[in-house]
Amino acid sequence: MHDFSEAFRLALQLLVTADADLLEIIGLSLRVSLSAVVVACLIGLPLGAFLAIARFPGRSALIVFANALMGLPPVVVGLFIYLLLSNAGPLGWLELLYTPTAMIIAQTVLIAPIVAALSREVVEQLYNEYAEQFRSLCLSRRQTVGALLWDARYSLLTVGLAGFGRAVAEVGAVIIVGGNIDHLTRVMTTAIALETSKGDLALALALGIVLVTIALSINAAVMTLRLTASRYAYA
Amino acid sequence: MLDEIAHSQPDQPVADASPLAGEARRLVYSVDGRNLVDNVDLALSATSLTVVMGPNGAGKSLLLRLMHGLIAPTAGEVRWGGQPMDVKLRARQALVFQRPVLLRRSVAANIRFVLKHRDNNSPERLQELLEEVGLADRAGQPARLLSGGEQQRLALARALAVRPRVLFMDEPTTSLDPASTASIESIVVRAHQRGVKVVFVTHDLGQARRLADDVVFLNRGRLVEHSSAARFFQNPESQAARDYLSGRLVLSS
Numbered sequence: 001m002h003d004f005s006e007a008f009r010l011a012l013q014l015l016v017t018a019d020a021d022l023l024e025i026i027g028l029s030l031r032v033s034l035s036a037v038v039v040a041c042l043i044g045l046p047l048g049a050f051l052a053i054a055r056f057p058g059r060s061a062l063i064v065f066a067n068a069l070m071g072l073p074p075v076v077v078g079l080f081i082y083l084l085l086s087n088a089g090p091l092g093w094l095e096l097l098y099t100p101t102a103m104i105i106a107q108t109v110l111i112a113p114i115v116a117a118l119s120r121e122v123v124e125q126l127y128n129e130y131a132e133q134f135r136s137l138c139l140s141r142r143q144t145v146g147a148l149l150w151d152a153r154y155s156l157l158t159v160g161l162a163g164f165g166r167a168v169a170e171v172g173a174v175i176i177v178g179g180n181i182d183h184l185t186r187v188m189t190t191a192i193a194l195e196t197s198k199g200d201l202a203l204a205l206a207l208g209i210v211l212v213t214i215a216l217s218i219n220a221a222v223m224t225l226r227l228t229a230s231r232y233a234y235a
Numbered sequence: 236m237l238d239e240i241a242h243s244q245p246d247q248p249v250a251d252a253s254p255l256a257g258e259a260r261r262l263v264y265s266v267d268g269r270n271l272v273d274n275v276d277l278a279l280s281a282t283s284l285t286v287v288m289g290p291n292g293a294g295k296s297l298l299l300r301l302m303h304g305l306i307a308p309t310a311g312e313v314r315w316g317g318q319p320m321d322v323k324l325r326a327r328q329a330l331v332f333q334r335p336v337l338l339r340r341s342v343a344a345n346i347r348f349v350l351k352h353r354d355n356n357s358p359e360r361l362q363e364l365l366e367e368v369g370l371a372d373r374a375g376q377p378a379r380l381l382s383g384g385e386q387q388r389l390a391l392a393r394a395l396a397v398r399p400r401v402l403f404m405d406e407p408t409t410s411l412d413p414a415s416t417a418s419i420e421s422i423v424v425r426a427h428q429r430g431v432k433v434v435f436v437t438h439d440l441g442q443a444r445r446l447a448d449d450v451v452f453l454n455r456g457r458l459v460e461h462s463s464a465a466r467f468f469q470n471p472e473s474q475a476a477r478d479y480l481s482g483r484l485v486l487s488s
Contacts, residue, residue, distance in 0.1 A: 133336040135305055137397065138326040143352060151339045233379030234339040 003201070010202030011209060022203065026210055029187040032100055032174070033167040036107035040167075041160050043108070044115025049145045051116070052123035053131075063120065069113030074106075078176030081106040085177065098179040103187070106173040111163040118159040123148050154229035158222045165218045169211065254281030255316040255327065255400045255432060257302060262311035264297055264456075272297050273456035274311070281316075284424075284433045286443045286464070289453035290479065295436045296333075298453065299403050302434065303330050315401065329394035330403040333410075335386045342381065342389055343374040349396040360396075368392040368422055384415025391422055402426055404435040408442065420446060440480065444468060452476045 014022050051063060083089050085097040085105075096102045126148055134144050149156065171189035178185035180194055188207045195204040257279035264272035272294045279285055279302075287295045300306045302313055304320040313320040315328075338345050346364050350356045365371040368388040373381065378389055387407055394402060404423060408416040420442065427433045437443055443450065447464035454475045460467065471477050 130336060130338075132300075132305055133332065136303065136325070136328075136330045137349060137352065138322050139352060147338070147348065232377040234377060 007201035007205055011205035014202060014206040015209065019206075022206055022210075024183065025186055025188055025191050025207065028100065028185070029168060029189075032103045032187060033107060033164055035104045036111060036167045037160055037164045039104065039108045040112040040115045040163055044112045044163075045119050045149060045156065046145065047112075048116040048119030048121075049123045049149055051120040053127050053141070053144060053148070063117075066113050066117040066120065070117050072110060072113065074110055074170040074172030075176065076172075077106055077110045078173035081109060081173070081177045097177060098181060098185060100178070100185060102177040103174045103185060106177045107167040107170070110170060110173055111167050114166060115159055115163050118162065119152075119156055122152050122155040122159065126152050151234075154225050154234055157225055161218050161222050161225075165215060168214060254430065255324075256281040257401065257432070257434075258314040258317075259298075259302065260312050260314070262298075262301055262313065263309045264294075264301055264306065265309045270309075271456050272301060272308075275453075275456075275458045277451065277458055277461060279432070279434065280449070281432055282430065283448035284427045284435065284446055285449050285451060286447035287434060287436045287451045287453065288438070288440075288443055288479070289459075292455070293453040294456040295453055296405050297456075298451075299330065299405050299434065299436055303328055303401075303403050305330070326397070327399060328401040328403065329397050329399035330405065331387070331390050331394050331407045333406045335390035337378040337386055337389060340378060341375050342370055342378050345378045345389055346393050346396050349393050353397055364392045364396055367395065367425075369418065382415075384411050384418065387411060387415065387419060388422065391419060395422075395426060399431060401432040401434065404433065404437075406436050406438065409438065416442070452479070454479075 047066075051059065051066070081102065082097065084091045085094065085102055086092055087097075096105070127144075130144075130148065130151075134147070139147070169189065171193055174180075174185070174187055175190045175193065178187070178190065180186050180190040186194075188211050192204045192207050192211075195201070195207075257277075259275050259277040262272055262275040262277070263270055275294075275298065277298075287298065289295050297306070301308050302320075304313065304322075304325045315324045318324060338348055340348070343361060343365065346361055347356060350360060362371065365374055368391055370381075370385060370389060370392065373385065378386065381389060391407070402423070408419050411419065416439075423433055423435065424446070433446075435446055437446075444464070447467075449461065449463050450467040451458065452460040452467065452471070452473070452475070454473075459473045460471060460476050462472065467476065468480065471480060
């Protein structure tokens with residue numbers, strides 16, 4: 001018990017003194033996960049919007065597929081990207097394995113389906129409301145998608161935040177493709193796993209506190225967004 | 236003022252200003268084998284204010300959507316100005332729905348949205364439309380926080396933003412109070428006076444009397460009667476219309 005309180009004290013000290021190693025790990029975590037969210041949104045939002053308004057054979061199957069991908073286990077995604085990027089793999093020549101880029105790719109694969117599936121739902125709901133009006137206005141498909149994405153902006157921001165929450169908290173994928181190399185690919189979750197197994201609870205705890213704070217902040221941001229949106233009747 | 240601009244727009248082809256007479260030929264719209272619009276032949280003049288009446292389920296809204304090309308007929312065809320209905324024709328028409336469908340944006344942004352897509356995004360035109368519907372002092376407000384009457388006026392402004400040759404109104408005042416109704420009516424009448432063909436669906440006999448040049452009366456998906464307003468209200472041809480006018484129940488099925 002004494003060990004724990006000592007570890008907790010050290011953790012707070014690391015946080016208060018803004019320990020360089022700690023900041024480096026947090027910085028890399030944010031960089032990797034934010035990049036992954038941006039790329040996942042660039043892929044997932046248009047795809048989700050397209051699935052929401054297009055009608056073609058196999059659409060339902062594709063939606064079921066995208067929904068199923070939301071539950072992809074991170075370690076499986078990690079393994080899959082590992083196989084692609086390893087020297088013997090088809091993309092081995094890119095020499096990306098054990099780099100932050102590989103981690104961004106893995107997290108993008110992990111959360112792009114989430115962004116696509118959730119945004120499909122959000123946009124489709126809006127489209128049901130707007131469809132006749134838009135047809136009356138003779139909007140092209142591109143104009144329709146643009147208007148829907150803009151009008152769903154608050155809901156889609158929360159979709160992005162949900163994706164970020166999942167990315168920053170996962171450990172399975174980044175540890176496989178990143179390798180948890182000190183000063184290179186060590187992020188919060190992999191560091192926590194490693195430090196805990198080494199018995200260095202202070203750093204693990206400090207990172208844990210940061211992670212929980214990030215999770216809380218994301219939820220607070222989502223809530224604020226929802227409130228703002230409904231106050232202006234924009235949601 | 237609006238009138239001048241409607242005629243002086245240089246980028247619009249001449250044909251756009253020409254009136255559009257509408258025509259339905261043996262129009263059928265059926266769902267699960269039931270003809271909700273049943274073999275309707277209709278000729279609408281290019282300039283009159285046409286009121287469409289009939290009990291619930293008579294097919295009024297469906298007829299409007301068919302004439303606007305929002306839904307495809309099961310059989311028959313719709314023509315405007317002699318041309319078969321297509322996207323180009325629909326772009327010269329506008330429809331105001333019973334419940335206004337407003338974007339989750341400001342009042343001004345709702346109108347700008349249409350102006351932008353019609354390549355006429357001038358602040359002057361926006362201001363003109365806002366003033367036309369009496370919403371100039373509401374420009375920056377979120378559209379969905381307007382009152383019901385204001386929302387419908389905004390929907391009407393957005394419809395007028397496309398400079399329609401034909402304006403369809405689908406029971407736009409059903410849930411509005413008399414003051415809002417009067418304001419919608421006067422905007423529609425002004426548009427009609429500027430040469431816009433209006434097709435106005437209503438349940439409200441008083442409203443029909445105030446507005447109509449000619450009346451289309453539907454019952455059970457069929458065109459029962461199409462005559463001048465004077466004739467329709469004084470001496471309707473059909474029993475169904477006589478019953479409807481005298482306030483007796485006309486059962487639609």
